[in-house]
Amino acid sequence: MSTYIFGHTTPDSDSIVGAISLSYLKNQLGEECIPSRQGEINPETAFILEKFGFEKPMLKRNYAGEKVYLIDFMESSQSPSDIEEATILGIVDHHKLGDLKTDSPLEMWVRPVGCSNTIVKQMFDYYGVEIPKELAGMMMCAILSDTVIFKSPTCTKEDTKACKELAKIAQIEEPKELGMEMFIVKSDVLTDTKRDLVLRDFKDFNMGGVKVGVGQLEVVDLSVFDNMKEELFEAMNKIKEEENRDSVLLLLTDIMQEGSQLLVLSDDNSKIESAFNVKLENNQVWLPKVMSRKKQIIPFLERQF
Amino acid sequence: MSTYIFGHTTPDSDSIVGAISLSYLKNQLGEECIPSRQGEINPETAFILEKFGFEKPMLKRNYAGEKVYLIDFMESSQSPSDIEEATILGIVDHHKLGDLKTDSPLEMWVRPVGCSNTIVKQMFDYYGVEIPKELAGMMMCAILSDTVIFKSPTCTKEDTKACKELAKIAQIEEPKELGMEMFIVKSDVLTDTKRDLVLRDFKDFNMGGVKVGVGQLEVVDLSVFDNMKEELFEAMNKIKEEENRDSVLLLLTDIMQEGSQLLVLSDDNSKIESAFNVKLENNQVWLPKVMSRKKQIIPFLERQF
Numbered sequence: 158m159s160t161y162i163f164g165h166t167t168p169d170s171d172s173i174v175g176a177i178s179l180s181y182l183k184n185q186l187g188e189e190c191i192p193s194r195q196g197e198i199n200p201e202t203a204f205i206l207e208k209f210g211f212e213k214p215m216l217k218r219n220y221a222g223e224k225v226y227l228i229d230f231m232e233s234s235q236s237p238s239d240i241e242e243a244t245i246l247g248i249v250d251h252h253k254l255g256d257l258k259t260d261s262p263l264e265m266w267v268r269p270v271g272c273s274n275t276i277v278k279q280m281f282d283y284y285g286v287e288i289p290k291e292l293a294g295m296m297m298c299a300i301l302s303d304t305v306i307f308k309s310p311t312c313t314k315e316d317t318k319a320c321k322e323l324a325k326i327a328q329i330e331e332p333k334e335l336g337m338e339m340f341i342v343k344s345d346v347l348t349d350t351k352r353d354l355v356l357r358d359f360k361d362f363n364m365g366g367v368k369v370g371v372g373q374l375e376v377v378d379l380s381v382f383d384n385m386k387e388e389l390f391e392a393m394n395k396i397k398e399e400e401n402r403d404s405v406l407l408l409l410t411d412i413m414q415e416g417s418q419l420l421v422l423s424d425d426n427s428k429i430e431s432a433f434n435v436k437l438e439n440n441q442v443w444l445p446k447v448m449s450r451k452k453q454i455i456p457f458l459e460r461q462f
Numbered sequence: 463m464s465t466y467i468f469g470h471t472t473p474d475s476d477s478i479v480g481a482i483s484l485s486y487l488k489n490q491l492g493e494e495c496i497p498s499r500q501g502e503i504n505p506e507t508a509f510i511l512e513k514f515g516f517e518k519p520m521l522k523r524n525y526a527g528e529k530v531y532l533i534d535f536m537e538s539s540q541s542p543s544d545i546e547e548a549t550i551l552g553i554v555d556h557h558k559l560g561d562l563k564t565d566s567p568l569e570m571w572v573r574p575v576g577c578s579n580t581i582v583k584q585m586f587d588y589y590g591v592e593i594p595k596e597l598a599g600m601m602m603c604a605i606l607s608d609t610v611i612f613k614s615p616t617c618t619k620e621d622t623k624a625c626k627e628l629a630k631i632a633q634i635e636e637p638k639e640l641g642m643e644m645f646i647v648k649s650d651v652l653t654d655t656k657r658d659l660v661l662r663d664f665k666d667f668n669m670g671g672v673k674v675g676v677g678q679l680e681v682v683d684l685s686v687f688d689n690m691k692e693e694l695f696e697a698m699n700k701i702k703e704e705e706n707r708d709s710v711l712l713l714l715t716d717i718m719q720e721g722s723q724l725l726v727l728s729d730d731n732s733k734i735e736s737a738f739n740v741k742l743e744n745n746q747v748w749l750p751k752v753m754s755r756k757k758q759i760i761p762f763l764e765r766q767f
Contacts, residue, residue: 245559253566254550259559260761262616265572283588311567456565 160224160246161217163193164273165235167359170202174299175228175273176214178292179249182277183226185286190226193217195237199357201343205298209291226264229273231255234361234368249276251311252451256363271316272303278319294327301336302343305375305412311449337377340412344376351385351392355407359396362455364462367403370396371458373450379411379418386420390440393422403462404429408450416445432457465529465551466522468498469578470540472664475507479604480533480578481519483597484554487582488531490591495531498522500542504662506648510603514596531569534578536560539666539673554581556616557756561668576621577608583624599632606641607648610680610717616754642682645717649681656690656697660712664701667760669767672708675701676763678755684716684723691725695745698727708767709734713755721750737762 162180164172176192183190192214198206206213221242231248232255233240245257247264251273266276274296281288288296300320304312307320324332346354359372376382382389389407397405404423411417421429421440435442447453467485469477481497488495497519503511511518526547536553537560538545550562552569556578571581579601586593593601605625609617612625629637651659664677677698681687687694694712702710709728716722726734726745740747752758 248559251567254553254562254564254568254570256561256563257559258561260764261558262556262574262756263559263572264574265559265570267568267570267572269567269569451567459565 158223160188160190160226161193161220162190162226162228163195163214163217164228165230165232165360166195166237167356168194168196168198168202169229169358170199170205170302171273171299172229173198173202173214174205174295175249175277177211178274178277178288178296178299179226179228179280181289181292182281182284182286186284191215199343200345201302201339204339204342205295205302208298209294211291211295227257228277231257231267232360232362233257234363249273249280251276253455268315269313271309271312272300272319274299274303275313275316275319278323279315288323288326290327293323294329297323297327297329297332298335298339301332302339305410305448306333306336306340308412308415309448309452310446311452340375340377344378344381346374346376346381346385351388352395355389355392355396355405360450361400361402362458364403364459367462368400369404369406369458369462370400370402371406371408371450371454373408373410373417375410375412375448377411377413379409379414382409382418386441389420390422393420397422406454406458408447408454410448412448415448416443417447418443419447428461429458432461463528465493465495465531466498466525467495467531467533468500468519468522469533470535470537470665471500471542472661473499473501473503473507474534474663475504475510475607476578476604477534478503478507478519479510479600480554480582482516483579483582483593483601483604484531484533484585486594486597487586487589487591491589496520504648505650506607506644509644509647510600510607513603514599516596516600532562533582536562536572537665537667538562539668554578554585556581558760573620575618576614576616577605577624579604579608580618580621580624583628584620593628593631595632598628599634602628602632602634602637603640603644606637607644610715610753611638611641611645613717613720614753614757615751616757645680645682649683649686651679651681651686651690656693657700660694660697660701660710665755666705666707667763669708669764672767673705674709674711674763674767675705675707676711676713676755676759678713678715678722680715680717680753682716682718684714684719687714687723691746694725695727698725702727711759711763713752713759715753717753720753721748722752723748724752733766734763737766 180190180192194214221239226247249266393405407420409418485495485497526544531552554571698710712725714723
C-alpha cells in the first residue's frame with residue numbers, strides 16, 4: 158500500500174504542480190508520497206514542467222486499496238471510479254464542499270483562494286519547510302494560471318502574496334511576463350482535435366441528479382475560434398450523448414478582453430438562459446467580465462438545476 | 463445577516479468552547495462573529511464556563527439566511543434543520559468527511575486530532591493572535607475533555623502539545639488534576655432524568671440510509687450505572703421509536719478502567735455483534751480499551767450498515 162497525491166480527472170497545471178509540490182512537502186515531513194495524475198497533461202502544463210525540469214507524475218487511474226491525498230478537487234464526479242475503495246487521508250482544495258465522504262477523520266486544508274498551490278505554499282510556511290527554487294517557479298506558474306495572471310475574480314490577496322514570495326525564491330523578476338508566455342502556449346488551439354479541445358480543461362458536476370459538463374479554454378485572442386465553432390459544437394454534442402449528460406457547456410475565455418463566449422448544448426436551453434439572465438443566439442452568448450468557471454458559472458447553474 | 467459559529471445539535475464542551483474561541487479569533491482578525499449553540503449545555507461545560515468566567519453562547523436553532531462557521535461537526539444529521547438555507551463560510555473539525563455540501567468555496571481547517579480546540583489553537587498560532595488567559599484555560603479543558611485526559615486513542619501529539627501550551631498561558635500547573643475534577647463533575651449521573659442522560663452526548667449518523675444514534679457517558683466509576691440499566695434501556699427505546707431510528711447505542715465509558723459497556727437497542731442485533739465481533743448478553747457487552755465513539759465505534763458500524 159502506497160500513498161498517492163493527485164488532482165481531478167482532467168488535470169490542469171494547478172493539479173499537476175500541486176501533486177508534485179504537496180508530495181515534496183509530505184516527503185520532507187517524513188510521509189512518503191508519490192505524485193500521480195488521472196489523465197493526460199495539457200500543453201501549458203507540459204511547458205511548465207519542461208521549463209523547470211520536472212518529469213510528468215505517473216499516470217494512474219485506479220486507487221482501490223491505496224492511501225490518497227486529493228489536491229484541487231473534492232467531487233466524486235472528478236474522482237477515480239474506485240475512490241470509495243481508497244482511503245482518503247487528506248484534501249487540499251479551493252473549491253466548494255463536494256459530495257465525497259470518508260470513514261475516518263482526515264486532514265483538510267481548504268481555503269476560498271484562487272489556487273491550490275497558494276494553500277500548499279501556506280502549508281510549507283506553516284511547517285517551516287524550505288521550497289526549492291525550481292519547485293517555487295512551478296508553483297508560481299500554477300498560481301498565475303489559475304488566477305489568469307491575477308485577473309480572475311477568484312484571485313485573492315493571499316494568491317498575489319504567495320505568488321510574489323514564490324517568484325522571489327525562484328528568482329523570477331517578471332512573473333507576469335512568464336504568465337503571458339504561458340497563456341500564449343495555452344492559446345495554441347490549432348494542433349489538437351476539437352474533441353481534445355473541449356476536454357482539455359473539462360469538469361463534470363452532479364447537479365440535482367443530472368450530469369453537467371463544463372469545459373473552459375483560456376486564450377489571449379478569441380478570434381482563433383472564429384472558424385471552428387461548428388466543429389466544436391459537433392464535438393460537444395458527441396461528448397454530451399456518450400455519457401448521457403444533461404448539458405455540455407464550453408467557456409471560451411478571452412484573457413485580454415476579460416470575458417467569455419459561452420457555448421451551450423443542453424436538454425433545456427432556458428435553464429441556462431435563466432441561470433445567467435441572458436438570451437442565447439445560435440446556442441452562444443458573450444458574458445462580459447466572466448472568467449471563472451468556479452465562481453461565475455457553477456453556482457448559477459446549481460441554483461437552476 | 464450575521465455570522466454565527468456553533469457546534470453539533472447536542473453540544474459538548476469542545477463545541478461550546480470552540481464556538482467561543484473561534485469567534486474570539488475571527489473577531490480579532492476583523493470578521494465579526496457570534497458564538498451560538500443548538501442545544502442545552504451539559505454539567506461539565508457549565509463547570510468550565512463558570513470556572514473561567516464565560517457566559518453560555520446564545521441558544522439558536524435556526525440559521526436560514528445567515529452566514530455560519532461550523533465547529534466540531536460536518537454531518538447534516540448534527541446540523542440545524544435549515545442548514546441548506548444558510549451560507550457555510552467555513553468548518554473547523556476533527557471528524558470524518560460527512561455529507562454537507564456548499565455552493566461556494568469555503569474555508570476548512572480539518573485535522574485528524576483529538577479535539578477541535580487543538581485546531582483552533584493552531585489557527586491562533588498561524589495568525590499570530592494572542593490567546594487571553596481565561597480563554598486558554600477553557601480551551602485546555604476542552605482538550606482534556608475530548609481526549610479523556612490524553613487516554614483516548616484519538617489523542618495525538620498535537621493535542622498534548624496544544625494542551626501544554628494552553629496550560630502555560632492559563633497558568634495552570636496541574637492540567638490533569640483539573641481534568642479529573644472535570645470528569646468527576648461529568649460523572650454526576652444521578653440528578654438528570656434517564657432520557658437526559660442518554661441524550662447528554664448523543665449523535666445521530668446516517669448509515670446506508672438508516673438513522674443510527676449513539677450516546678456516550680464518561681464516568682470515573684462505572685458502578686454508578688448498576689441500578690439504572692433497565693431505566694436507561696426504557697429511555698433508549700423511546701428515543702429509538704420516536705424518530706424511527708434503526709438502532710440506538712449507549713456507551714458507558716469508564717475512564718479509569720479504560721473501557722466501555724455498550725448498551726444496544728437495534729432492529730438487528732447481529733449487525734452490531736458483527737461490527738465489534740462480540741456476543742451481546744442482555745443487549746450489553748463490555749468492550750475493553752474502547753473509549754472513542756469516533757474512532758472505535760462509528761467506523762465499525764458504518765462498515766456493517
